[in-house]
Amino acid sequence: MTTTGTTAPRKKRTNATVINMVLDTSTFIAFILAMQPHGTGVPIHEWGSIALSVAIIAHLVLHWDWISGITRKLLGRLPAETRFSYVLNLLFYIDMTLIILSGLLISKSVLPALGLQVDEHAGPWRRLHGLSADAGIIILALHVAVHRKWIASSFKRYVWNRVTGRTNSDR
Amino acid sequence: MTWLSRSVLFLAIALLFVAAFLGLNRLGALSSFEMTGRPGGPPGQTQPAPGGAPATTAGASAPSTTGSAGQTTPGTAPAGGVVPGPGGDRRGGFQWGEIGKDLGLVALAWLVLAGLDWLVNRRTVQASVRR
Numbered sequence: 001m002t003t004t005g006t007t008a009p010r011k012k013r014t015n016a017t018v019i020n021m022v023l024d025t026s027t028f029i030a031f032i033l034a035m036q037p038h039g040t041g042v043p044i045h046e047w048g049s050i051a052l053s054v055a056i057i058a059h060l061v062l063h064w065d066w067i068s069g070i071t072r073k074l075l076g077r078l079p080a081e082t083r084f085s086y087v088l089n090l091l092f093y094i095d096m097t098l099i100i101l102s103g104l105l106i107s108k109s110v111l112p113a114l115g116l117q118v119d120e121h122a123g124p125w126r127r128l129h130g131l132s133a134d135a136g137i138i139i140l141a142l143h144v145a146v147h148r149k150w151i152a153s154s155f156k157r158y159v160w161n162r163v164t165g166r167t168n169s170d171r
Numbered sequence: 172m173t174w175l176s177r178s179v180l181f182l183a184i185a186l187l188f189v190a191a192f193l194g195l196n197r198l199g200a201l202s203s204f205e206m207t208g209r210p211g212g213p214p215g216q217t218q219p220a221p222g223g224a225p226a227t228t229a230g231a232s233a234p235s236t237t238g239s240a241g242q243t244t245p246g247t248a249p250a251g252g253v254v255p256g257p258g259g260d261r262r263g264g265f266q267w268g269e270i271g272k273d274l275g276l277v278a279l280a281w282l283v284l285a286g287l288d289w290l291v292n293r294r295t296v297q298a299s300v301r302r
Contacts, residue, residue: 032273039265061177097188124196124204131204137273145280 020062021154027055031140035133043109050110053100060093085146092139095132102129 030052037045060067070078070086078086104111105125111118144151160166195201 032270035273036265036270038263057178057181060181061174064177093185094188097185098192101189101192124201127204128201137276141277141280142284144277145284148281148285 016062017154018158020059021158023055023059023062024151027052027059028140028144030055031136035137046103046107046109049100049103053096056096081146088139088142088146092136092143095136095139098128098132099136102126102132 030048033040034045034049034052040048067089070082074083074086102125105118106123106129107118192201
């Protein structure tokens with residue numbers, strides 16, 4: 001009973017870390033590629049961005065405990081780094097919403113495929129799409145930098161150590 | 172089903188932001204983001220391509236010159252040609268310089284925050300040694 005009680009949560013945590021790593025790496029690559037509509041072509045840019053938004057929702061759901069925990073404590077005492085991270089993530093969420101909304105409103109591929117025609121490719125949404133995407137890459141850079149320790153330790157543990165044949169107990 | 176209800180909650184929050192943005196647009200708060208005249212003309216406007224047939228949706232699908240999103244500055248129609256319409260032209264291909272800039276920005280933010288972290292830790296250690 002004791003053995004089961006100690007190993008099961010550890011396995012669960014390990015799996016969650018791997019899932020987070022795979023999802024976050026894919027999301028990061030997808031975001032960088034989404035910034036290149038002329039490289040991917042507009043249909044891949046638009047449909048890929050829809051998939052990216054699903055991945056972001058999955059990312060948020062996986063971090064539910066952190067988000068709900070900090071939201072409850074937001075008005076109380078919190079380390080400055082945690083508060084900064086929370087505000088940054090909130091800005092990222094708002095910015096991603098604006099990117100996707102403005103992208104849909106100037107869509108040439110997704111909405112027509114759903115039978116909706118958009119004639120406005122020039123209005124404020126066009127420029128907002130570009131500006132919010134440029135802001136998004138800056139926020140993404142800060143988001144990655146804030147979580148650099150987790151990224152480095154996870155990469156070392158699950159990628160580097162496996163490639164080099166080291167076990168995690170080796171130091 | 173917990174993950175589903177949480178997903179719906181995040182989507183609902185996103186929809187609130189969407190409503191806010193649409194409301195701001197209706198109030199005219201976003202009108203300052205309207206594309207104004209620049210070399211190459213505002214995107215989406217019909218304009219003749221230099222030395223050729225009229226271009227369609229010029230700029231809307233032409234490659235940009237600045238901005239990592241490739242959309243900050245509208246491009247111009249190719250000489251003598253017609254800018255391809257909706258459907259996904261891939262003229263210009265990947266802008267490796269822009270990708271490099273994006274990744275460089277990530278690396279820069281990483282180094283700056285790591286440097287700040289190191290400085291703060293160093294000062295903390297020095298302060299504790301003095302005590």
